[in-house]
Amino acid sequence: MKPPPSVPLFERLPEIYRTRDVEQTPPNPLRAYLAAAEGPFSALHQNIGQFYEDLFIDTCDDWVIPYIADLLGATHLKGDPRTLRADVADTIALRRRKGTLGAIERLAVNLTGWACRGVELRVNLGWSQHLNHQRPDAGGSPPYGDPLRTRFDVPRGGSAPLRDPAALALLGTPFDNFACTADVKPAQGDARHVNLPNLAIFVWRLAAYRLARVLPLAKGSVDLGPQPAGLARFALRFDLHPLDLPVRLFNTSRPGFLRPDTSGGVVSPLTEPDAVPGPMLAARLTSGTKAGRPGDYVGVDFYDAAATPPHGFDLGDTGLQLWLPHTLAPLLVPQAPATEWQWRFRGDTLCAWESGLRRPLGSGEIVIDPAIGRVLIGLDSAAQAAELIVPDGSGLRSRMFASFTYGAAGPVGAHPLTRRFEAHTSGTDLRLVGDIPGGVTLQAALAGLATASKPVVIEIHDSLVHRIDLSLLPGTTIDGTLSLRLAEGLTIRAAGEHRPLVLLAQPLSLRPLTAAAAAPFTPQVRLEGLYLAPDPSAPFPAGHALIDRVAVARLEIIGCTLAPGGHSLRDGTRAPMQPALRLVDGYGFAAAADAEAFVPTPDIVISRSITGSIGVDPRYRLEIQESIVDAGLGLRDAPSGVLAIGAATSPATNWGADLHFDGLTCFGALRVASVGGLGGIFTQPFEVLDNQHGCIKWSAFSGAGDRLPPNHFCVFAGAARIVFSSERFNDPGYAQLARESSRAVRELGPGDDAMGAFGFTLEAHKWTNLQVRLREFIPVGVRPLLMPVT
Structure with missing residues (x-):
C-alpha cells in the first residue's frame, strides 16, 4: 500500500476548491495535478527535516555517525550501526569516568550488545594482612566486624564455605570472590589470570530468548503414599519443552538502573551475579541457603483457567515463570489462617526421576533441573494434583503454563523475535490462529485454500503446539498422496515475540489446483x-x-x-x-x-x-x-x-x-x-x-x-x-x-x-571495536583480559 504523502497539498486547499474539483467533468483534475507534485515535494520536505535530525546522534542517519564522532575526537569503528551509535552517544560520559568498572562495563555493552562484568583480579589475591594495614571488607572492619555476619559469609578474597553449595556455585565464574594464589604465567585473553595488573572483562555472547508462554509436557503424577509431616505425598512431573527435548534453562539479563551522581551525570551499576543471560546454576535455585537466590531465577503466579481464553499471564522478569490455575490457590492455604502458602525451591538433578528422588520432596516444594528443563512439584492431596494434570484422551495434559528462557548463538532458526508486518489490507485474507479473541486452530485455518480468491495469510499468536493433519482436510488426496491444493499464495507466520510449534502428522506437500493453471x-x-x-x-x-x-x-x-x-x-x-x-x-x-x-x-x-x-x-x-x-x-x-x-x-x-x-x-x-x-x-x-x-x-x-x-x-x-x-x-x-x-x-x-x-551478527567487529576502545579507556598499568563466558 502506498504511504500517504508527508505534505498533502490538496488537503491544504480551502474547502471551496476541493468541492468544485469534485464537480468537474471528469472529476478531481486538480487533485490529480497536485498528486503528481506531492511525491517529489514530500521527498524534499523529508530531506530538509532530516537535516535537523542529523544534528543528534539518537536520530541521525547511519552515515552521519562518523562525522559526529569526529566532532568528539573519537576514533572511527566499523560494525553494527546500533553499537556505533551507542558508542558515540556515551563518549563524553565514559571519558568522565575513564578507568572505572562501571564505565568499562557500559563501554562493553555499547559496543557488543552483550552482558558484561568487569572484575579487578587483584582483589582475588590471597595474602596475609599486616596488622597496621588491614584490608577492608564489605562487612565492616576485617575480618568479621559486622555483627550480622556469620561464619558462612565470605569476606573479599576469603576462604570457600564448604557447607554452602550456592556460594560454591560461583567458584570460577565472573562472580568468584574466593582467594587465589597469584598466576604469574603470561596473561592471555580467554583465561582468568589472577594477578595485580589484570582486569577481567567477562562477556556473555549467547543470546537469551524467552518464550512468553508454553504448555509443558505432563509426565505424570506419582502417589508416594503416606508421608511424614512436611513431605509431599504427590509428585507431579513436567518437561518444560513440549516435545520432550532437554533444554538448558537460562536466566534473563536485568541490568541495573542508571542513577544520577553529584556531577549531574549518571553512574552505571555493576552487573549482579543473578541477573546475567547465562545458564541457571542449580545451587542458586535452592531456598533456605545463605547464598541461594531462587527469587532471581523463578516465579510462581496464578491464572484464571475458567475464562475463555484463559488470562492472567503477567510476565515477571525472571528466566523461569510458572502459572498455576487460580482454583488451586485456595487449596494451597494451610490450616493456620494467619499464614499463606510459601513455595520453596530446590535445584537438583532430575534425569532419573522415574527411579526415585535422591532427597525427599517437601510439601509445596518445586524442584528444578536447569540442565535438562525438568520441574517436579510436591503437593499434599489428590485434589491438588488433579488441578495441575488431567487425563487427555490416551495421555495427560498439563494445566500449568510456563515461560522459560533458553540460549542460542543468534537469530538463526525459530525464536521469539520482534516481527513487524504490513497492515492488513483487502488484498489478503488474514486468518488469526491462537487462544486470542477470534482465533481458531491452525488446522481449521487451512480449510478452503482451494477456493480462496486472494492470498491467504495465517498468523499464529502464541507459542503453543499446533497440529496439521492433511488427511482431515477435504480434497487433499490427489496424485497418490496428501497435498495442500492452493488457489492463491499462502503465508503461515508467527506473530511477534512468539515461536509456535507446528507438528505434522505427515509430510507437508504443496501443489496448485491444476498443473495447467501453474x-x-x-x-x-x-x-x-x-x-x-x-x-x-x-x-x-x-x-x-x-x-x-x-x-x-x-x-x-x-x-x-x-x-x-x-x-x-x-x-x-x-x-x-x-x-x-x-x-x-x-x-x-x-x-x-x-x-x-x-x-x-x-x-x-x-x-x-x-x-x-x-x-x-x-x-x-x-x-x-x-x-x-x-x-x-x-x-x-x-x-x-x-x-x-x-x-x-x-x-x-x-x-x-x-x-x-x-x-x-x-x-x-x-x-x-x-x-x-x-x-x-x-x-x-x-x-x-x-x-x-x-x-x-x-x-x-x-x-x-x-x-x-x-x-x-x-x-x-x-x-x-x-x-x-x-x-x-x-x-x-x-x-x-x-x-x-x-x-x-x-x-x-x-x-x-x-x-x-x-x-x-558481526561478532568479529564487536571484539575488535571493544579492544580498540579498551586501549583508549584503560589506565596505564592495567592489563585488560577479554573472556567469553558463553
Missing part, C-alpha cells in the same frame, strides 16, 4: 518463524522429510526451524536425524502431462533457518542465506553416504540442484550440479559436477575429497582450525564458532567477519 500465476508459499517437527502422537512416516513436495513457483522458509534431530538425549546419546526437504523431479504429479504442463522452476529460498538434510533434484533452484543445514556429520566424523545437500533421487550417483549460498554452516557432505556463494563452513566433502563455472569465496572446507569450482580467500580444515561450541542441535552453543578457531575463520570471512551462518 503458468504464470503459480501460488507462492512463505513459512516464517515456525518450529516444524513430526507429530510424536501420529504415525509420521519414518525416514520421510518434513516437506516432500513443492509444486509452487516459490517456497520461502524464513526464520524457521525444521527440526533436524540429532539433539542430545538425557542419557547423553544422540537422537536420530530428521530430513527436512525431499523434492523430486516431476514435482509429485502422478500424470506425466501434468508434470509437463507445470512451467515454473520452483525457487527454494531458506533464510536464517535451521534445517535437516536437503534433497533437491535439478529442476529446482536452491538459495540458502545465513542458515544451518544439519545432517549430523561434524569435522571429526567419518564420511558416510548421508548428504546434507544433494539429489532427492539416487543421491549417491545423481547431483543436486544448483546451489547459491551466502552464510551457511553445513554439518554434512554436499553433492550439487553447480554452486556459487560465499561465507560457508563445510564439515564434510563438497563435490560439484560443474567445477569449471561458478565461484566460492571466503569459505572453509574439510579438505578431504572436495571437488570445487574456482575458489578465493578460502581455507581448509587441515591448515585452519575450526571448532564449534557444540555440533548438536538444541544445545545453547549450537554451530557457534569457538574462540579457539583460527583467525581466518573467525575474522576473515565476508565483510572481514566470521564465516558460517552467524557472520551477519
